[in-house]
Amino acid sequence: MTLKIEKISDRQNLILRLIGRIHSEHLEQLKTLIEDDSLRVMLNLDEVTIVDLEGVRFLRVCEAKGVELLNCPPYIREWILREKEEEGKQCSMANVRGKETTDV
16 A cells, blocks of 8 residues: 545645555655645644654654644654654764864
8 A cells, every 4th residue: 555645724724644654755745745835734644554764754854844743653653752862862973073073
């Protein structure tokens, strides 16, 4: 099964109901739908069955940009949190390495 996207909108909100599997090949289409709309965008993940790593990273960035993730399955939420933590560790390590080279 691929990804099916249903659009539900009113005067203020656009809800993209995602059904099926979110894989990297779907991300450009989702990005276009999100960026091309002037409404507040929400992603309803209630019927998402599988997400790959790039899909999780995409959802993390969407959420950071203000896109609300509705009905996010617990395993996806946990994965997003782990990705945030990993990014934070990488940033901290980069800062430490930068200080080591500039303090000399």
